[in-house]
Amino acid sequence: MRPQRQQYLEALGIDVWVSRAAPPAAAPVAAVPVAAEVGPSTPSPAWLALREEVLRCTKCPLHATRTQGVFGVGPQRADWLVVGEAPGAEEDRRGEPFVGAAGQLLDAMLKAIGLDRRSNVYIANVLKSRPPGNRDPSPEEVRACLPYLHRQVELLQPKIMLAVGRIAAQSLLATDAPLGRLRSQVHRFGSIPLVVTYHPAYLLRSPGEKRKAWEDLKFARSLYQQLAQDGGGDGQRA
Numbered sequence: 001m002r003p004q005r006q007q008y009l010e011a012l013g014i015d016v017w018v019s020r021a022a023p024p025a026a027a028p029v030a031a032v033p034v035a036a037e038v039g040p041s042t043p044s045p046a047w048l049a050l051r052e053e054v055l056r057c058t059k060c061p062l063h064a065t066r067t068q069g070v071f072g073v074g075p076q077r078a079d080w081l082v083v084g085e086a087p088g089a090e091e092d093r094r095g096e097p098f099v100g101a102a103g104q105l106l107d108a109m110l111k112a113i114g115l116d117r118r119s120n121v122y123i124a125n126v127l128k129s130r131p132p133g134n135r136d137p138s139p140e141e142v143r144a145c146l147p148y149l150h151r152q153v154e155l156l157q158p159k160i161m162l163a164v165g166r167i168a169a170q171s172l173l174a175t176d177a178p179l180g181r182l183r184s185q186v187h188r189f190g191s192i193p194l195v196v197t198y199h200p201a202y203l204l205r206s207p208g209e210k211r212k213a214w215e216d217l218k219f220a221r222s223l224y225q226q227l228a229q230d231g232g233g234d235g236q237r238a
């Protein structure tokens with residue numbers, strides 16, 4: 001196993017077993033096309049207008065209890081879009097998705113497949129406002145907020161989407177199927193391929209499931225590589 005891969009798996013908290021009989025040799029590094037860095041880009045006027053609208057939104061009662069709306073983070077030209085459930089306490093305070101303990105694990109998971117919120121992945125949530133007490137979003141809240149995510153997808157035009165957790169997966173796919181049944185297959189959000197995996201907060205509570213999440217991430221990465229080969233999705237947008 002490559003030392004770097006080993007480091008990432010250890011960062012995810014996945015035990016790495018190495019055979020004593022065959023110590024790891026300096027294996028050749030496979031040419032893995034991960035999403036290229038797209039670098040800072042100036043957000044389009046439509047993107048800035050949408051952001052303003054989200055931050056001023058009063059369409060559901062959550063606006064009264066939130067500190068601020070949480071629009072999303074990452075470069076607007078990223079090939080990857082990761083979608084979570086809703087901001088928690090720390091996200092509500094800082095105005096950025098996935099910045100608490102679950103966010104740290106999400107960052108490690110994304111790093112393991114070559115993604116970083118500063119350079120090549122956009123991260124958003126189904127809900128832009130925090131449900132008090134970190135309760136699940138209600139169907140009405142999802143209905144009120146989901147059009148914003150649709151609009152974000154239209155403007156971002158990601159090549160691939162990763163839904164993390166049951167609420168994100170069920171909301172995006174309009175299904176009540178359990179998460180276990182939604183994994184390991186390619187869904188579509190409109191025309192965009194979408195893969196489902198566990199929520200990092202769940203993985204913090206159930207570390208034994210991290211192996212399965214790692215399988216999901218590899219599945220998503222190989223799908224992206226396939227798409228890149230077929231259609232030139234290399235993160236370098238015009």
Ligand code: URA
Pocket residue numbers: 084085086087088091096097098099102103125201
């Ligand atoms: N959980 C989520 O689903 N989203 C966040 O932004 C933080 C925690």
